[in-house]
Each structure stands twice: as C-alpha cells, then as structure tokens.
Amino acid sequence: MPNIDKNALLSILEPAGQSQVLRFWDSLDDAGKANLAGQIEKIDWLRVNEWLKTASAGISQEELQALSPAPYRPTVPAKGDEDFYAKAIQTGKDLLAAGRVAAFTVAGGQGSRLGYDGPKGTYPVTEVKEKTLFQVFAEKIQYAQKKYGHVIPWYLMTSVINDGPTRKFFEEHNYFGLAPENVKFFAQGMLPALDKETGKALLASPDSLALSPNGHGGSFAALKDSGALADMAARGCDVITYWQVDNPMIRPFDPLFLGLHALQKSDMSSRCLIKRDAKEKLGHFCLLDGKTIIIEYSDMPDVLLQQRDADGRLSFRAGSPAIHVLARDFIERLTAGKLDFQPHRALKKVPYIDNCGEPVTPTSPNAIKLEFFLFDALPLAQNPLILEGDRNEEFAPVKNPDGEDSRASSRQFLNARAARLLAEAGIPFPKKADGTMDAVVELSPKTINEATDLKNVQVPEIHPGDRIYLE
Numbered sequence: 001m002p003n004i005d006k007n008a009l010l011s012i013l014e015p016a017g018q019s020q021v022l023r024f025w026d027s028l029d030d031a032g033k034a035n036l037a038g039q040i041e042k043i044d045w046l047r048v049n050e051w052l053k054t055a056s057a058g059i060s061q062e063e064l065q066a067l068s069p070a071p072y073r074p075t076v077p078a079k080g081d082e083d084f085y086a087k088a089i090q091t092g093k094d095l096l097a098a099g100r101v102a103a104f105t106v107a108g109g110q111g112s113r114l115g116y117d118g119p120k121g122t123y124p125v126t127e128v129k130e131k132t133l134f135q136v137f138a139e140k141i142q143y144a145q146k147k148y149g150h151v152i153p154w155y156l157m158t159s160v161i162n163d164g165p166t167r168k169f170f171e172e173h174n175y176f177g178l179a180p181e182n183v184k185f186f187a188q189g190m191l192p193a194l195d196k197e198t199g200k201a202l203l204a205s206p207d208s209l210a211l212s213p214n215g216h217g218g219s220f221a222a223l224k225d226s227g228a229l230a231d232m233a234a235r236g237c238d239v240i241t242y243w244q245v246d247n248p249m250i251r252p253f254d255p256l257f258l259g260l261h262a263l264q265k266s267d268m269s270s271r272c273l274i275k276r277d278a279k280e281k282l283g284h285f286c287l288l289d290g291k292t293i294i295i296e297y298s299d300m301p302d303v304l305l306q307q308r309d310a311d312g313r314l315s316f317r318a319g320s321p322a323i324h325v326l327a328r329d330f331i332e333r334l335t336a337g338k339l340d341f342q343p344h345r346a347l348k349k350v351p352y353i354d355n356c357g358e359p360v361t362p363t364s365p366n367a368i369k370l371e372f373f374l375f376d377a378l379p380l381a382q383n384p385l386i387l388e389g390d391r392n393e394e395f396a397p398v399k400n401p402d403g404e405d406s407r408a409s410s411r412q413f414l415n416a417r418a419a420r421l422l423a424e425a426g427i428p429f430p431k432k433a434d435g436t437m438d439a440v441v442e443l444s445p446k447t448i449n450e451a452t453d454l455k456n457v458q459v460p461e462i463h464p465g466d467r468i469y470l471e
Helices: 006-016 030-041 045-054 061-065 082-097 133-148 163-172 216-225 228-235 255-263 328-334 374-380 407-424 451-456
Strands: 101-106 154-158 183-187 190-192 203-205 211-213 239-244 268-274 283-288 291-295 318-320 324-327 344-348 367-371 385-388 440-443 467-470
Touching: 006 030, 006 045, 045 367, 082 133, 082 255, 101 133, 101 216, 133 154, 154 163, 154 216, 163 183, 183 216, 183 228, 190 367, 211 367, 216 228, 216 328, 216 374, 228 328, 239 255, 239 328, 255 268, 255 324, 255 385, 268 374, 291 374, 324 328, 328 374, 407 440, 407 451
Parallel strands: 101 154, 101 239, 154 183, 268 385, 440 467
Antiparallel strands: 190 211, 239 324, 268 318, 268 324, 283 291, 283 318, 344 367
C-alpha cells in the first residue's frame, strides 16, 4: 500500500523540484491519494532530472559524418565458413535441448493503430483460423519444446494499460496449451511527461501523473524488477531470444542464430534484413568509434541512405527488424547499478490539467517524453553479432490497418511461405496465370515450421480457390 503521508511524499519530490504534483492533494479522497502516491513512489525523481539534462535528441552532424556500415554475417555461410555454421547450428540445438533458452516478447502495445480495441497480441492475424499473435507465438514455443525436449519459459512485458486484459486473455484461452507456471507477465516501467519549458512533471488529472511507457529499453530494468531475471537464472536459462509482438513470422528458436551468438560469446546479437530500398523504414546498423549502433531511419541523412558501395549495393543496407538474442548476464550487469545508457527525448503533444485543474488539449508539442531504446545497449555489448535474416521467412509485421506491414500483407507473406514449404516437400500449389498464389493454406506453427514436418501431415490435393488449414 502506498504511503499517503504528504510530508513523506514531499521528501521524495522536493529534492527534485517536483512538489507541484501535489498541488491538488488536499482535495483528493483516499483512493485518489493512494493512486498518486503509488505513481510517485515508483519514480526515481532525481534520476529523471539527470536524464532530462543528458537525454539524446538525436545523433549529431559530426557523428553522422563519422558513421560507417556495420559488418554482418550472411544467412548462407561464405566459402570456408561451412563447418563453423554447422557447428553453430548444433550448438543452438544443444542450448535448446539443455533448457538454456528463454523466450521474451515485448507486448505493451494496444491495437488502436489497427482500429482494434485490445492488446495488440490479441489481434487475429492468420487467414483461415484467425489465430491471434499470442496464439501463433505460443504454438511456436510448443513446437520447439516438443522438438528439443525441454521447457522454454516465456516472459511477456506488458504495459500498465494492457497488463490486466493480457493476463485475462491467456486465462480464457488456457494459455494456448502452455503450462501457466512457464508463462510470466510483467509490466514495463512508466516515466512522467515533463513540461518542455520548465521540466516540471505534468498531471493528467488531480490524482494522476501524465505517464507514458519508458520504451523497449526499459525492458532491462523491468526484467530485473519483476523477478524475471532471477527466475531465468533459477531455471538455468542464460540465453534470451527477444522479439516484438507484431511479427507472426518470427523464428524465435533458430539454432543458427542461437549458436552463433553462443560461439561468438556475444552479449547481444541482432538480426538484420537487407533493405528493399533506401527509404525502407528500418533502423540502420552502423559503426561509430568502433562501436556497433543502430541509427533510426528518420535520423539518417539522404546522402547516407542513397550511398552505394563498389558493387552498387546500398552501403547502409543492413536494417534492424528488432530481433535479438541477449545474454542474461549482460542484462544483469546493465541493471546491477544505474543503467549506463541514456534515454532519448522527444517533443510530444500531451494532454494535461492546468493549475486550476482544467483539462488542456495542446495543439502543438508541449511536453518532453523520455524513452529508452533497447538497441542503445548495443555499444555496451561485448562481441556483438549481426546475422542476416531472410525477410520471406521471418518478417511480416502487422503495424498498419492496410497497405505495407498490414494484416493483409502479413497474410500474403504467411501464405507464400506455406507455398514454399509445400513445394519443397513436393506438394503442388495452384498459381494464377501471373504467378501469384491461387489458394490459401495456413500451417499450424504447433506442428509445421519446416518442410520436413509435412511428412507427418495428411495433405489433401489443393485446388484453385481452396482455403485449407494444415496441422
């Protein structure tokens, strides 16, 4: 229960110059006081002041001029690396069989951008069975557990907004066949929105701060504070496979990726995708002062976006789909004291109440939001690895209501992948005159993730226009 003694709260706020958040305190009932006190106690106010001074507003022009493309390993081994890749694949399989791998999904978003009311993970994405993102991931975990003979615990970082509905959704669906004790939920941290002129924390209402999630980079502190890191350690999990909730084609347990991460003794490994074009909205893997970093596409000047190498390829072509493998002890080191990396600052329009308690809806940016990016840990990582991924096999995000990166485009990628696996297994797939697919086949992630898995499935003859589910 939060401490609702006003003097105790002032002793927290006054050293940081933030006592104004209690200006309506005396008019609040006990429930309102408890709510505001709970928010105040969860924030390191002096640290917020430090972050406000040091937070990055973007990369400097001098740093941009010093950037070079980061090297990456190809999906297919270069000549002479075949044995090393084979060793990596076996190492990855051994890690899974030994129970050393934990799954981690950041799932704090809502589906509002998609016109959907609910946690994004509860959004239906598959075409025949209308399986949700959460169900797709749960079935991939079940598949890997059966294949490698060991439990893979799943940690989901929610948000204050969707934590309750997410837990309820899993309960209503019996955790999609996973053991509840192996599915762990925890909410990411929140930070106050700060007035852009004064740095003072804004109130959303008399009994509530104007809060926003502290970003994916806040997942490190959340893993520690929730006890998830300790739970991983108790289970013997020292490798964490990380992905975001919007990508149903994720391959979270790729033995090659896991094995290369282990053999290189990497603190933090990353997938990259070769950009389709210079303007594709993916962050760029770069080197700066010998350190691997990711520069957001919006921060890259056009001259670098368009730059070509001697082979005519984009120089900065390695884009980030936010797929990583992390060493547990790296996160433990990062969270042993103060986090070494700084948040980013962005000017946003944040509704608030004024000194009279009247609501204000700003028409221009009025507040600073502080947000940590997970990839800011990369420069701190030892032996970072970047491995090229195949977008046709592992990247079909659902971000937009239509067009690129929508449910429709994701379903097309999923269907195309099903057609490839069927073709690889020698099973014909009908196509139209223009070469596009003329049927829909949904493969269950619970049983079919590779072409060889189809040997155990009764596949009917597929006719033009069919809609088939295979399990």
